[in-house]
Amino acid sequence: MTDVAIVGGGVIGLSIALRCAKRGLGVAVHDPAPGSGASTVAAGMLAPVTEAHYGEEALTSLALASLALWPAFAAELGLGDAYTEHGTLLVALDHGDRAELDRQHGFYARLGLASHRLTGGEARALEPLLSTRVRGGVHAPGDHQADPRRLHAALLDACRAAGVAFVPAAVTDPSTLDADRVVVCTGARDLLGLPVRPVHGQVLRLRGPAELRLTVRGIVGGRSVYVVPRPDGEVVVGASSAERGFDTAPRAGDAYELLRDALDVLPELAEYELREVRAGLRPGTPDNAPILGRTADPRVIAATGHYRNGVLLAPVTAELITALVVTGEEPSALQPFHPRRFQ
Amino acid sequence: MTDVAIVGGGVIGLSIALRCAKRGLGVAVHDPAPGSGASTVAAGMLAPVTEAHYGEEALTSLALASLALWPAFAAELGLGDAYTEHGTLLVALDHGDRAELDRQHGFYARLGLASHRLTGGEARALEPLLSTRVRGGVHAPGDHQADPRRLHAALLDACRAAGVAFVPAAVTDPSTLDADRVVVCTGARDLLGLPVRPVHGQVLRLRGPAELRLTVRGIVGGRSVYVVPRPDGEVVVGASSAERGFDTAPRAGDAYELLRDALDVLPELAEYELREVRAGLRPGTPDNAPILGRTADPRVIAATGHYRNGVLLAPVTAELITALVVTGEEPSALQPFHPRRFQ
Numbered sequence: 088m089t090d091v092a093i094v095g096g097g098v099i100g101l102s103i104a105l106r107c108a109k110r111g112l113g114v115a116v117h118d119p120a121p122g123s124g125a126s127t128v129a130a131g132m133l134a135p136v137t138e139a140h141y142g143e144e145a146l147t148s149l150a151l152a153s154l155a156l157w158p159a160f161a162a163e164l165g166l167g168d169a170y171t172e173h174g175t176l177l178v179a180l181d182h183g184d185r186a187e188l189d190r191q192h193g194f195y196a197r198l199g200l201a202s203h204r205l206t207g208g209e210a211r212a213l214e215p216l217l218s219t220r221v222r223g224g225v226h227a228p229g230d231h232q233a234d235p236r237r238l239h240a241a242l243l244d245a246c247r248a249a250g251v252a253f254v255p256a257a258v259t260d261p262s263t264l265d266a267d268r269v270v271v272c273t274g275a276r277d278l279l280g281l282p283v284r285p286v287h288g289q290v291l292r293l294r295g296p297a298e299l300r301l302t303v304r305g306i307v308g309g310r311s312v313y314v315v316p317r318p319d320g321e322v323v324v325g326a327s328s329a330e331r332g333f334d335t336a337p338r339a340g341d342a343y344e345l346l347r348d349a350l351d352v353l354p355e356l357a358e359y360e361l362r363e364v365r366a367g368l369r370p371g372t373p374d375n376a377p378i379l380g381r382t383a384d385p386r387v388i389a390a391t392g393h394y395r396n397g398v399l400l401a402p403v404t405a406e407l408i409t410a411l412v413v414t415g416e417e418p419s420a421l422q423p424f425h426p427r428r429f430q
Numbered sequence: 431m432t433d434v435a436i437v438g439g440g441v442i443g444l445s446i447a448l449r450c451a452k453r454g455l456g457v458a459v460h461d462p463a464p465g466s467g468a469s470t471v472a473a474g475m476l477a478p479v480t481e482a483h484y485g486e487e488a489l490t491s492l493a494l495a496s497l498a499l500w501p502a503f504a505a506e507l508g509l510g511d512a513y514t515e516h517g518t519l520l521v522a523l524d525h526g527d528r529a530e531l532d533r534q535h536g537f538y539a540r541l542g543l544a545s546h547r548l549t550g551g552e553a554r555a556l557e558p559l560l561s562t563r564v565r566g567g568v569h570a571p572g573d574h575q576a577d578p579r580r581l582h583a584a585l586l587d588a589c590r591a592a593g594v595a596f597v598p599a600a601v602t603d604p605s606t607l608d609a610d611r612v613v614v615c616t617g618a619r620d621l622l623g624l625p626v627r628p629v630h631g632q633v634l635r636l637r638g639p640a641e642l643r644l645t646v647r648g649i650v651g652g653r654s655v656y657v658v659p660r661p662d663g664e665v666v667v668g669a670s671s672a673e674r675g676f677d678t679a680p681r682a683g684d685a686y687e688l689l690r691d692a693l694d695v696l697p698e699l700a701e702y703e704l705r706e707v708r709a710g711l712r713p714g715t716p717d718n719a720p721i722l723g724r725t726a727d728p729r730v731i732a733a734t735g736h737y738r739n740g741v742l743l744a745p746v747t748a749e750l751i752t753a754l755v756v757t758g759e760e761p762s763a764l765q766p767f768h769p770r771r772f773q
Contacts, residue, residue: 293682339636340700343693346686357683364704 092266096121100272128367153403169237175230275368295359435609439464443615471710496746512580518573638702
């Protein structure tokens with residue numbers, strides 16, 4: 088009998104599988120196609136600051152805790168330049184956008200998060216490709232990024248090296264699995280009756296001369312767009328957000344809006360190659376926070392609902408869920424994210 | 431020894447190969463990857479009227495002659511609904527666009543081409559998905575379309591059935607081929623020292639509920655966009671035009687402009703799936719007309735430079751080039767398109 092059965096071989100499931108296997112547990116990951124969900128569509132921003140929202144302070148704390156684990160996590164996996172600490176620049180275009188920028192910066196400051204208000208000229212000094220129309224910025228030097236596809240591939244390799252077994256079959260009822268503990272990490276495809284809903288997110292992958300210096304997030308006419316550059320010249324532009332059930336078809340209108348807003352902020356991107364247009368399903372929850380902890384069946388543990396932050400939250404999720412699996416005790420840090428909060 | 435060697439297995443090459451084979455000649459098509467060029471990127475408009483331009487009247491005459499051959503060509507190939515006679519609607523958005531629409535309609539009228547000036551309301555009656563911002567239209571009831579991918583596949587089948595041989599190798603010097611006649615149809619990749627240049631054209635392939643009634647061409651802020659619906663729900667949006675050598679990478683900026691202009695004309699397209707973004711190389715010539723006829727080496731015949739009209743001109747090109755091959759005499763209709771016009 089397996090010690091731990093993990094249902095779902097995305098970034099969350101594999102991170103937990105690896106941590107459990109390194110603790111000496113026998114682990115099996117059940118997934119007909121590991122990495123076919125949101126993990127390899129995501130942009131991979133590690134951005135506790137520029138993803139911080141009012142009323143979500145517990146989530147921001149968890150995100151900061153996870154970011155602190157990221158350097159060791161990246162080193163353990165040998166990610167190399169698939170993990171980069173080049174910071175993030177949030178910029179505003181028009182007058183109303185600048186007001187929103189000031190509002191967000193004020194919120195970050197109240198939470199004590201590292202961020203610096205910049206003029207348009209100061210922002211362009213940090214990132215010379217910014218449009219001359221940029222009227223101001225906020226630098227978040229601690230918001231980083233990782234390439235989710237290289238991360239997922241590295242996790243697969245590390246899991247195999249650590250003796251994790253892979254079962255290429257779909258699971259519909261986790262309670263039937265023959266294991267001491269079952270951890271369910273199926274993202275937007277809920278198997279446990281939890282309030283997780285699929286949130287359609289579309290991203291574009293461009294390729295250019297690797298001249299962008301850092302992640303740029305734009306507030307453009309009240310909308311949000313992000314542009315995440317990789318050292319290899321890949322540039323991820325995202326992301327739309329819509330609720331359309333389990334439909335993952337990318338939409339022409341979403342592509343149009345992403346391109347329009349990204350080119351407004353970084354006009355040079357027009358000359359970049361458009362390599363890929365894809366959509367994935369974020370696992371959304373009622374409070375935008377993940378669902379982590381024991382379910383009504385105490386043998387079955389949920390680790391899902393990571394919404395916009397699955398890549399960022401992977402290491403802390405792995406630590407906390409592994410502690411629960413190994414000790415049988417729920418770490419206090421899991422308290423705000425427990426499944427029972429929705430009862 | 432082969433009677434006819436055809437270099438290039440795109441729509442032009444295969445159309446000639448099929449016609450020659452049906453005349454009883456032994457035919458070999460040389461192409462390492464038939465259909466890997468512009469043939470399967472093209473939108474497939476068969477539009478002598480809305481493609482008519484001042485100073486290109488000989489080309490318009492050739493295009494009209496080819497359009498007249500299209501119904502029999504489609505029937506011979508069993509194209510079914512891959513060839514549709516649903517007409518084309520040219521529409522204008524702003525004041526300046528309407529002036530351009532009137533100018534174009536006046537030109538069509540002077541050439542005696544079938545076209546009708548419509549109000550915005552009349553245009554929307556023909557195509558209810560048109561934006562309410564459309565200020566006027568021109569209906570060209572004889573401008574049709576064919577699906578170039580299904581056309582190319584049907585040509586391959588028909589050539590094989592007619593005994594055409596396929597040689598999957600690249601040809602660099604056509605004069606070395608062992609055949610009575612050599613016909614060179616290599617599109618933008620000139621092998622004969624002709625003044626053919628690659629013109630980068632990007633198209634998007636969308637998919638929706640097959641509700642568009644006819645091909646829509648828009649004049650939007652002075653730019654041109656076309657939207658070609660297929661009976662199976664595919665919608666082709668095109669096309670950018672730029673000279674970038676042999677680079678076929680699609681550009682983010684081109685995709686943005688195509689989507690912007692297409693959505694301006696047909697807002698419903700925003701909800702359609704974006705399936706594909708690709709670019710191909712049109713074989714451009716100094717006068718935008720094809721190059722058809724004997725080269726300095728009288729054994730070698732050019733059939734290239736079809737620029738924006740390869741699919742439309744395929745049947746007439748096949749008829750005229752086959753007549754030249756069979757009789758050894760150049761049909762008088764080839765006169766305006768002869769390679770020697772550039773000497």
